[in-house]
Amino acid sequence: MQPTPAQLAALDAADPLAHARGRFRLPEGLVYLDGNSLGPLPAALPDALAATVAGEWGDGLIRSWNDAGWIDLPVQLGAAIAPIVGAEPDSVVACDSVSLNLFKLASAALGLRPGRRTILMEADDFPTDAYVMQGLARLAGVTLKRVPRADLLAALNDDVALLLLTHAHYVTGHVHDMAAMNAAAHAVGALTLWDLSHSAGALVVRLDADGADFAVGCGYKYLNGGPGAPAFAYLARRHWDAALPALTGWMGHAAPFDFAGDYAPAAGARRLLTGTPPILAMRALEAGVATFAGIDLAQAEAKSRALVHLFADGAAGLPGVTVDAPPAGRHAAHVIIRHPQARRVMAALIARGVVGDMRPPDAMRFGFPALTTRYADVGLALAALQAVLASGEWQDERFAPRGMVS
Amino acid sequence: MQPTPAQLAALDAADPLAHARGRFRLPEGLVYLDGNSLGPLPAALPDALAATVAGEWGDGLIRSWNDAGWIDLPVQLGAAIAPIVGAEPDSVVACDSVSLNLFKLASAALGLRPGRRTILMEADDFPTDAYVMQGLARLAGVTLKRVPRADLLAALNDDVALLLLTHAHYVTGHVHDMAAMNAAAHAVGALTLWDLSHSAGALVVRLDADGADFAVGCGYKYLNGGPGAPAFAYLARRHWDAALPALTGWMGHAAPFDFAGDYAPAAGARRLLTGTPPILAMRALEAGVATFAGIDLAQAEAKSRALVHLFADGAAGLPGVTVDAPPAGRHAAHVIIRHPQARRVMAALIARGVVGDMRPPDAMRFGFPALTTRYADVGLALAALQAVLASGEWQDERFAPRGMVS
Known part of the structure; x- marks a missing residue:
């Protein structure tokens, strides 16, 4: 059962953690579901790091071990x-x-x-x-x-x-x-x-x-x-x-x-x-x-659990994939969707702007960190996954495995 | 025996490695003789690191493990x-x-x-x-x-x-x-x-x-x-x-x-x-x-040796310090000058813009990396050391030990 855009918009509107996404620089238009592998860039970092490099290292040099x-x-x-x-x-x-x-x-x-x-x-x-x-x-x-x-x-x-x-x-x-x-x-x-x-x-x-x-x-x-x-x-x-x-x-x-x-x-x-x-x-x-300042981790865990379930439930009806049911009770903030050609399907998804990762042999992994994931992202990701599976575009040569990191 | 400014200027003018200093951002007016502890900032780094942070991490995210x-x-x-x-x-x-x-x-x-x-x-x-x-x-x-x-x-x-x-x-x-x-x-x-x-x-x-x-x-x-x-x-x-x-x-x-x-x-x-x-x-x-592109390390070693000897010879005549004679033949690119209040003397030197470090109990350490040190720096450092020792200013309260790193 796929949630409707209106349902997701209502959930985002009611999300007490929605403001935390503003603490990051996320690329426009990307649905990033791999914060479980590499978290996104904190918005405050570029200036802070530039100050450390130019001021603390460049000017302060060895003195910064104490002074900074x-x-x-x-x-x-x-x-x-x-x-x-x-x-x-x-x-x-x-x-x-x-x-x-x-x-x-x-x-x-x-x-x-x-x-x-x-x-x-x-x-x-x-x-x-x-x-x-x-x-x-x-x-x-x-x-x-x-x-x-x-x-x-x-x-x-x-x-x-x-x-x-x-x-x-x-x-x-x-x-x-x-x-x-x-x-x-x-x-x-x-x-x-x-x-x-x-x-x-x-x-x-x-x-x-x-x-x-x-x-x-x-x-x-x-x-x-x-x-x-x-x-x-x-x-x-x-x-x-x-x-x-x-x-x-x-x-x-x-x-x-x-x-x-x-x-x-x-x-x-x-x-x-x-x-x-x-x-x-x-x-x-x-x-x-x-980026965790003032964040209630019980709220974060509950939000990620809700996102995982929405996504898993939505994916369960898609052709050619099987969803690992999230463990009962507490579970991690990610979920596994299996496909015999997981690597290719994930590559095709990434080309559509939905980023997860995969673990051999057949697991696509999607992560739902509470600070950066919107409920709307669940809908966008499900739509992209549906399109990739329905079109069979993952069979295209450009999605053949390449690179070391999966 | 202290070298004259004219002698040092001639050595700088003839130095085949003099150009390498332009590869770094060094603070104006500072004589930095602690590259043996923390090398200075490469001039190319701030832009390169900003691109890695914003482009590779911020935009590329997990994909940069392969793509970047x-x-x-x-x-x-x-x-x-x-x-x-x-x-x-x-x-x-x-x-x-x-x-x-x-x-x-x-x-x-x-x-x-x-x-x-x-x-x-x-x-x-x-x-x-x-x-x-x-x-x-x-x-x-x-x-x-x-x-x-x-x-x-x-x-x-x-x-x-x-x-x-x-x-x-x-x-x-x-x-x-x-x-x-x-x-x-x-x-x-x-x-x-x-x-x-x-x-x-x-x-x-x-x-x-x-x-x-x-x-x-x-x-x-x-x-x-x-x-x-x-x-x-x-x-x-x-x-x-x-x-x-x-x-x-x-x-x-x-x-x-x-x-x-x-x-x-x-x-x-x-x-x-x-x-x-x-x-x-x-x-x-x-x-x-x-920063080592095209650098002949035999030239670098020879230059550091020359700098160490000039500095050690010049310091040997100063009151209240003893100079560890550089080992015969090959030796490291630094030299030790001893004073019973080494930490205070070094603090006073740093206040005068000459930065070395110290190792307990009585060793002031001065490093002469070939890529960033000018012969003129030897003269400036010796003059500052002479002034600190002659004035006794290192006894001032503001040069009392503080901070963890020496």
Whole structure:
């Protein structure tokens, strides 16, 4: 059942988050449903970044580490991200990538649970999570165990040092009950590490209240921090003193500018820092995080859920595609529509100005971030999808696969 | 002995690299002698970065991973850096930080030398190198051995998996004979990892010809890539197939967009990539590396050496300071001048428009990058130093220590 333009217009008119779209520069006429992969450009960034480049770097030069506050950006940005994921400010820092932050926190978990030899994670999670754990397991001489979601609880035992979970799955959209999984892990003495890449900025997350031990998340998706933006890392207060990551760089030292010979961890989450922070990227992430000022994440999650359902329901009747029904209850802010030639159909859609992405072999993924997506976009996207499928234009040579990124 | 303005003007007039200064935006009237810590702003960057932000991110959005070539930037930038460090193009990638790249390559070395349990490095090298190795040694269960420079050769034995050396020392300016140290390490079956942070872009480096196994280097110093710029990593061709870092992220996978369940390393140095590349920072590094177009590094090294000697000779006669004599033969492009109140003296110098930095407890460091430093700057810096010392103005309250970064 496809919604009518009038229905969608009424929903947009009543949307309490409609104003947030004005915080971004979006190309005229484009229906952008891939903010789950790369958030759009915050309108405030071009001027802010130009000032950082010309003023702070060009004129201030080395003095800007103090004078422009560069040295504090990882901690300051962590504090700005903290409320978005339900954490206290000093528990979060912005740094490096999701992959590297996973390694840091998982290695810290092994140190906190000596004698335990297993890292447990869900099979079919986002690949980099598995790759990072494979590398860590090989180096540390522990076992990585990957099991289907249904078998996770049964696999928890007293050899498990760490349970690594993705809060919202990058394909299925399934959302774990964070409090329940933390409790189950803690019941056998295991620690938990949450990947919030598809949650932070899209869903309500309550790391502190739900008892998480560690978490990481992405800066370039829902947080709108720009391509390859720094990620973030969370360390629960109860681990501030004892957690020691294996990646111990100078910016995580208690006194980096003493140039001491031996590593001594900084207080709290600051010990998760490693190398010199990338200032231009930090400024972009700062502008991205600022787009969440005053946003009620419960409203955002509810809006994205409504958009996902409208789109999924509308697509269900289209010829040649199958829609993955959004999981009952909470789910991610994206939805999967399958077609045997997903890559070509998506290319044809993009040519019509509707941008999503695809995941092999047959999944087209459409994301509905609450800050930038209008209800009207659902109608435009459904109309374009219908046109692409009805015309068969995706079979055209110009939509043959090309390029590395899908 | 202080050079006369006329002597310095003649040297500038005859300088074959004088034109390179026009490739940067330097603040009017500032004598910037800290390019060894943060290189100045390339003149081409503000426009290039604005185009990346507005055009590639703002308009192109997710499509720019292919259309703007974002996905290839780490490899492409590596290829651009390669000739600066004497490497073939596919042996170098730009990514992450020096700290993280050290961990990757050292962990790969342990895998290539199973059974060997020692990482050997020089005592008093830049702290992050030691911190990273301490973290790796703890996780992998190997021993980190740190010995003075004079004892390095004696400490090489058949338990050493890796010899980690800094090519040009960040304080003393000592430069190792890379070919000789590689040969000595290889004679006992050990591998070598070179930190080029104070060499790349300042000195002639010949990684391939001198037989290095691994190397890392900094993007934000002599390469002018901006504050916290991505670093680079080098993997000699003979290790392309067998070297496997413990940090195994999705961008180092043979086929990242297949989303395969198990890690499989990409060919060559690409396997050293981990998370999604930070595009804004990559564009800045690209502009920084481009400032080396057509530069003869032998000329650059010779010019920096001449500048260092002029400055050191001129400072030797000033009251209250002692000059660390530049090492005989090759040395880094900076020099150390000591004063018991180095931090205050440097602050007073900066107030007079001469910018260097300091390293505890008593070292003022002055860097002389060949692309941006004029011979005339030596005279201006010496005059300012003389004035600060003669007046005793550094004792003024406004030059008391403040801020975190020194």
